[in-house]
Amino acid sequence: MHCRKRLEQCGVTLIELIIVITITGIIAVAVAVFISRPVEGYIDAARRAELTDIADTALRRMTRDLRTALPNSIRITESPPASGVLYLEFLQTSGGGRYRSEPDSGGGGDILDFAAPDATFDVIGAMPAFAGGESIVIYNLGASGAVANAYAGDNRAAYAANAGGAITLAAAKQFPFPSPGRRFQVVQYAVTYLCNPATGELRRYWNYGIPAAQPTPPATPNNALLATNVTACGFVYAAAGTRTGAVALSLRVERDGEPIQLFQQVHVNNAP
Numbered sequence: 001m002h003c004r005k006r007l008e009q010c011g012v013t014l015i016e017l018i019i020v021i022t023i024t025g026i027i028a029v030a031v032a033v034f035i036s037r038p039v040e041g042y043i044d045a046a047r048r049a050e051l052t053d054i055a056d057t058a059l060r061r062m063t064r065d066l067r068t069a070l071p072n073s074i075r076i077t078e079s080p081p082a083s084g085v086l087y088l089e090f091l092q093t094s095g096g097g098r099y100r101s102e103p104d105s106g107g108g109g110d111i112l113d114f115a116a117p118d119a120t121f122d123v124i125g126a127m128p129a130f131a132g133g134e135s136i137v138i139y140n141l142g143a144s145g146a147v148a149n150a151y152a153g154d155n156r157a158a159y160a161a162n163a164g165g166a167i168t169l170a171a172a173k174q175f176p177f178p179s180p181g182r183r184f185q186v187v188q189y190a191v192t193y194l195c196n197p198a199t200g201e202l203r204r205y206w207n208y209g210i211p212a213a214q215p216t217p218p219a220t221p222n223n224a225l226l227a228t229n230v231t232a233c234g235f236v237y238a239a240a241g242t243r244t245g246a247v248a249l250s251l252r253v254e255r256d257g258e259p260i261q262l263f264q265q266v267h268v269n270n271a272p
Helices: 004-007 013-068
Strands: 074-078 086-098 117-126 135-137 156-163 166-173 184-196 201-206 225-227 230-240 245-254 258-269
Touching: 013 086, 013 184, 013 201, 013 225, 013 245, 013 258, 074 230, 086 230, 117 245, 184 230, 201 230
Parallel strands: none
Antiparallel strands: 074 086, 086 184, 117 166, 135 156, 135 184, 156 166, 184 201, 201 225, 230 245, 245 258
């Protein structure tokens, strides 16, 4: 009876505890080995997807903007030199049309005079929208120099109003050259994309006027952050003759030591 009572009062022995702890540890290690890899893979895939989405969204926005650029208005600079900080600037258009260059069949119509300052001209076809503050640009040939350069202003005039199929300028303007296609463009404002790997930012600036010299960066409160974790970027513009051009864009974003780099090529129409 005494022995039976002692057995009934016995608990778990130390050996049994050690065995249970050992088995639990083996099971935990096995579970960790089989589960950690899939979990790490999921985290890596989620990070890559997020970085890819950041870069892709930024490049898509730049692509949409560049397709509205005034012909031959794209200019790129690195400031300070060899710093990796790039500025891509262009003049954004909201539309355009064709101006009257010859009288109509009845001898009437308001033609655009290139021999003297002129403040009004007829539009052939649909009238472009006017919101206020836009400019009329005719035959833009480059983003530098003093002739046929909208940044310099010799072929740009303030758009004042439109009525009855005619456009009125804020002041009479003598444009330097007629367009072979009788085309004009309506320019809203300048836009700059700044890529700064030092701060890890890709930023867009807009509506800061049209400066002759490229600002680095523009002085305007109108700016928005498009991407973070940027470690490198590339902006290259190549003009293929006087009618077409291409902008090559590259953007690399990185997080936790893992980089994602995307490339995009944008076709731009340079026919003035």
